[in-house]
Amino acid sequence: MTASSLAQLTQAVADLASAARSTVILPKVEAQDWKRHDKDGEGRNYVTDIDLTTEAYLIKGLRRLLPGAGVIAEESKDEAQPDSFEWVVDPIDGTTNLMHGLPPYCISIALLEHRKPVIGVILEIHANEAFTAWRGGGAYLNGKAIRVSSAAKISESLLCTGFPYDQSDEAYFEQWIQLYSTLARNSHGVRRLGAAAVDLAYVAAGRLDGFYEYNLEPWDVAAGMLMVEEAGGSISNFEGGDEVLFRKEMIATNGALHPALLERIRSYMG
Numbered sequence: 001m002t003a004s005s006l007a008q009l010t011q012a013v014a015d016l017a018s019a020a021r022s023t024v025i026l027p028k029v030e031a032q033d034w035k036r037h038d039k040d041g042e043g044r045n046y047v048t049d050i051d052l053t054t055e056a057y058l059i060k061g062l063r064r065l066l067p068g069a070g071v072i073a074e075e076s077k078d079e080a081q082p083d084s085f086e087w088v089v090d091p092i093d094g095t096t097n098l099m100h101g102l103p104p105y106c107i108s109i110a111l112l113e114h115r116k117p118v119i120g121v122i123l124e125i126h127a128n129e130a131f132t133a134w135r136g137g138g139a140y141l142n143g144k145a146i147r148v149s150s151a152a153k154i155s156e157s158l159l160c161t162g163f164p165y166d167q168s169d170e171a172y173f174e175q176w177i178q179l180y181s182t183l184a185r186n187s188h189g190v191r192r193l194g195a196a197a198v199d200l201a202y203v204a205a206g207r208l209d210g211f212y213e214y215n216l217e218p219w220d221v222a223a224g225m226l227m228v229e230e231a232g233g234s235i236s237n238f239e240g241g242d243e244v245l246f247r248k249e250m251i252a253t254n255g256a257l258h259p260a261l262l263e264r265i266r267s268y269m270g
Contacts, residue, residue, distance in 0.1 A: 010119050
């Protein structure tokens with residue numbers, strides 16, 4: 001797919017996300033017209049009918065834009081096609097935030113070509129901020145180019161992380177808490193915003209200097225990882241390797257901070 005066709009398709013995906021926001025999501029949010037369902041029975045991981053309705057709307061639109069592409073979506077059956085094009089869809093990243101009326105929460109859509117992101121769209125719903133990127137074309141916020149920050153030391157950085165729903169590995173989670181404590185005490189702070197896709201978009205825009213998390217799914221990170229890279233940042237797993245999308249762990253930084261943050265994470269998480 002050419003650069004110009006990627007750019008055109010990116011805009012079409014952004015328009016689709018905007019239409020989902022205005023016609024599907026906001027009317028239900030404003031009317032408080034939705035129900036929630038506990039996905040794991042433990043009271044931490046929920047899906048709402050807004051998620052389900054939005055996902056169906058998006059997938060229908062994406063199939064029109066690129067017929068024959070596979071779909072990897074959070075709330076529906078995996079129809080992956082790793083040898084071709086695949087859409088990766090999170091209809092609402094930050095569902096718990098949405099349930100409480102607390103931003104941020106977003107739509108996240110990526111297009112993979114042979115399992116590599118080539119398009120990323122993240123629409124933060126509350127602020128109506130559209131973050132877009134395509135392979136080789138840069139990263140943008142509402143049409144204006146964005147770049148990562150320049151902080152090179154943890155002591156000068158504002159970081160972001162998340163806490164996974166599944167905390168069954170208590171020893172690993174305890175190490176995670178210790179890492180959080182150390183970074184929080186030695187940086188400008190470690191935020192926990194509740195939507196990994198937004199976290200990555202904010203790293204791309206220079207609002208955050210670094211992000212790290214584990215137990216991530218492809219729909220959490222596919223669009224955002226491309227956005228960070230196209231904005232000049234760096235992505236890796238906890239070992240420093242570039243296998244990230246299906247690895248369930250990620251470090252995303254402005255690039256300058258990456259060695260220091262990677263070293264600190266490896267010292268705690270092995």
